[in-house]
Amino acid sequence: MTPLQTLPEWAATAPAIVLALTGLALLLIDTIDPDSTNNGLLAGTATLGALAAGGIAAWFLIGGTGMESTGGAISLYGDALVVDGMSLFFTLIFTSVTAMVTVASYDYLADEEYQGEFYSLVIFAATGMTLMGMSNSLATVFVSLELASLPSYALVAFLKKDRGSIEAGLKYFLIGALSSAVFAFGISLVFAVTGSLVLPEVAATLAEGTELVGVLGLGVLMIAGGFAFKTASVPFHFWAPEAYEGAPAPVSAFLSSASKAAGFAVAFRVFTVAFPLETVTAIGGGSVDWSLLFALLAVVTMTLGNFAAATQENVKRMLAYSSIGHAGYALIGLAAITVDGGAANGDVLGASMAHLLVYGFMNTGAFLFIAMVEKWGLGRTFEDYNGIASKAPIAATAMTVFMFSLAGLPPFGGFVSKYALFYSAIESGFWWLAAVGAVNSALSLFYYSRVVKAMWIEEPSKPLEIGSQPVGLYVAVIFAAVGTVLLLPGFQPVIETAQTVAAALF
């Protein structure tokens, strides 16, 4: 596309720049009159910024920025940042989730204080995530990871008067600090072995061979640990059930959809670019088989997430565990990478990315529905959800869409994304991963259906009073539902884009 060639190279990071400027603008708006808050203006600015960033990313993606057709990935600032198809794809995920969350927060925060802080923290976290998708050096990875994580610690503890929120925030922060320490130590070990932090240079150095296999292995393992924390994979997931349950529901949506996807973005890039499997599995007399590692993590995460969710009584906690389960599915993308996979590697990675996009919509929608229920003050257990469909049929339908899509039932987007993921795993020869995934999906249908059953079939024990019709939450939930449904017929361009941009990494 000709207009792109007239823009300077640093404009490739325009989505991140737009988000950062939005965050600063929010701070400035809050500065004008610190004693009162204009919720509408703040939410509007945040949403506009997120949508603008997403629009620019989509424009770049359609125009082929950073892809093979226009000269390959755009490297900036001494290879610290790289803009290619994968980063733009993930930016789309982050910005769409952010937009939905900010629109929903307009209603959710209507009675709260510190609204300016909330929106700016969300936007700054989104900026961090976008940068995570674009980072090409371990140092940038670390900085952007922290930029994405620190605001989320504060966001989880946002409801200062709610003990659950505070406890969740503190636990999240403590585990996060531990994991960041592990991560930083891992980076330092890798630097010790290779002498560079830039991902392609790390790969080049490793290709020449090294004797410090053990050190490299420990470093890679600890880096994987850091990513496992961000994506809430076992055994680094312990913060997730409490954090998702205690945080305000839009924040849970934001964390479990966008933050998780950001962790995956950076994990995909670091492992495929800096530690290519053919290099590290035959290095200096040993092998650092990270695909085996991720396969182990995927299986344990899927199983723990789904089994623990099956017997929960609290809907939000059930969704938290289900998020952990879905992280397990997405890990299949990394677990199914083989040394001589060729095109199949790009397929399975792309399928995982497409799954994260669809997951963004359906998971955000589910948590935003819970936000609505919290706003109505109905309670948090399955029994409290009885009979909602009779009073709020549209919202209940949207929630049904989300639940069945998360379970992987047609005719919703979740079915086709899970199908593509399992299919590409089988194509790569990992039929047992797909089998475990299928068994877990079958189990998950049980606990997702409990919500649907409660809403539509059960009778409420006491009369249900739904006082208000919060516009922002409705808009966000319905937008997420429409997105989930449309991603079934519209899945073809998504998966093609994802697989193309993933293949560019190999």
Place this chain on the structure above:
Amino acid sequence: MSDWIAIGAMGLVGVGLPLAMMAVSALLRPSVPEQGKSATYESGEVPTGTARVQFNIQYYMVALLFLVFDIETVLIFPWTVIYRSALEQGASLATVLTPMLVFIGVLVVGLVWAWRNGAVKWVKSPQASRRKTERKDA
């Protein structure tokens, strides 16, 4: 394997020795707790109260802001060092100056916001304010 055995042995000894010492002494010594023995050591001074004093939270805010701007200072240093030589070697003023202005600008926005929202205002906890007024009346 040979290199790592040494480290493993050191880890074992490093953890095991203090544990063993504590365990053996706990088993061997008589247990007679007394106020003089369990008081905190203050280099000879008699301790008043506990060490667990509740600090004014405002110190934390100051420390946070200080940390941010201290790191900013650290990051400005390398820039100043190469500033003149970069200009002499032909880089335009814009490419040299603009990134740093952006960097400082972002932090200024943050500072303005923090200032306006009362992060640097010295606040007292309600408990502290109440005690002072009570004493006056008493």
Place this chain on the structure above:
Amino acid sequence: MAGILDFAPAIVLLPFLSFLIALGAGRYMPKGGALAGIGATAGSFVLSIATFFAVSGGQTYNQTIYTWAEGLDAINLTFGLLIDPLSSMMLVIVTLVALLVHVFSLGYMNDEGETGLPRYYAGLGLFTASMLGFVVADNLLMAFMFFELVGLCSYLLIGFHFRQDGPPSAAKKAFLVTRFGDYFFLIGVVAVFATFGSAAFAGPDAFPVLAEEALNGEHSVNTFLGMGEQAWFTVVGLLVLGGVVGKSAQFPLHTWLPDAMEGPTPVSALIHAATMVAAGVYLVARMYGFYVLTPTTLAIIALIGGFTALFAATMGVVKKEIKQVLAYSTISQYGYMMLGLGAGGYVAATFHLMTHAFFKALLFLGAGSVIIAMHHNENMWDMGGLKDKMPVTYYAFLSGSLALAGIVPFAGFWSKDEVLYETLIHGLGGSPILLAAYAMGLLAVFFTGFYTFRMVFLTFHGEPRSGTARDPHGVRWNVKGPLAVLGVLAATTGLVNMVPVEKLFGIEGIDFLHQFLDGSFSSLNAHHYAELIPYSSGYIGGEAGTVAIGAAVSLGFALGGAALAHVLYNVPEPVEHTDKLGSIKTVLYNNYYQDEYQVWIATGVVQPISRVLDKFDQGIVDGVVNGISSVSLFAGGRVKRIQTGVVSNYAALLTLGLTALLLGLGLLGGWFA
């Protein structure tokens, strides 16, 4: 007219449209959806006539309309239309009878004040669409699907008066018995696909053509169970025959048809006389190129046909209700068609199919008219003397009866005679089975004549035997019109293929139907079939002589039966003569205990097996499923306790997990070497 065949799908879709209209908007329409049905069938009839003329002009049509499943290894599942002489003839027959039945229904249902009319007309519309779809199907799978669909419509329409006891039970019985046969048909369809890779009737990969080439050694096909090609084709043909036997009510799956008379009479006329039961015979005719390759199957078909013809005719002679007589007559006449097909008389059987459709529909509609007049009393012993009160009905009914009995020059004579002639000459050519079947068919002619005229005399002649007969309910134009049309057809249709006249007097070219069926696709025309049939012909005194003898004998038997009926029943006060049969009477009254026998198979054989399987299902299958569920939930309950809520536990587990991974991967990857 050139592009008229492109409108062929409309023939099927118009009645379907009327089905939808009657279903959705029938409540708001003045006649409950009848006008939509009449309009649709009239439109289909006009299109069928146009198609018929186009086909006589030499055009044919074999198109795939829609591929609904594309297989990887060249088996595609498609919907398509095949218009050739056979199907265009059947289209005309079906649409005409359907149109007349719709008009008749205005008198039978609307004028009698029946309720639930939208449901009735919707059922009729769906049935017409399904039957037409079956007729034009271009492959066996599509034919099977529409076959099942007409079975469904039959179920819905038999059970129309579902609040009474009889109709729902009869509907169930019809559905179950035909379904039993259709099960074998389905296996046959799968076998055809597995053997030939295609189930098309015509075109480059038509399976009859492939089968012929396989037997000539030009093509290889898959056979199963270690059989040779001839044997396997026989098996496949017999499997498909299962569905035919069920749908066309041949022995032993004939038991449903007499019970199906519980449905309204126009339904009986359309479905259980003229069209749906013809579907089985039509299917054999459609696949005839395949059936002629296997003499064993042909012999079995002929035997079943001949036996059923005699078997049903004997049961028809003792029935009291007018519709029951006609039901057994239908079973018997379809036996003739099967006999014709099995004996190699493709044209003869098709001819009989056409004439039978007309005269049987006529007889049923006539019976319907009588039933309206008798205030829905069907017992013939309460009727009598109706010919003076209902002249139109009487003459139409008489025309149909003369056709049914096979009296010259009415339609039934020409077609039945040709069937018997073909059987005779091929039997004389060296097939004792065909001679046996011929004998049975000939004997059945006598009984046919007898019960037909018994029915006519008891209903219309003599003195009225009840008050209703003395003062019958009047019928209007919508009843008399169709009767008149069909009466004329029953009288004249035979003229299209007067083979005996041609052979006896040497006049060439008046066998119009034969010439018509000789046109179009070379693999589907009568000429090709005639080449393939495994029979040779033998004659008694030359061709003309055999014709004359055959015609004379069958005419003689028919007149003999009619005369006996005349003697016994054409008296002012007829009485029951069944006691004279002695012990045979009980057997005939109980329909040779066929119903009891089939019920015994269900309760004595199938039910104990079902009980065992049910125990297996509940114990083992359900046990496994419930077991998995309880294990999962138990595991879930245990797993969730790992989340203790204490942060230091989390940190500890995190570190322990990291260490475990380190040790595992390190040992595997040789990090500690």
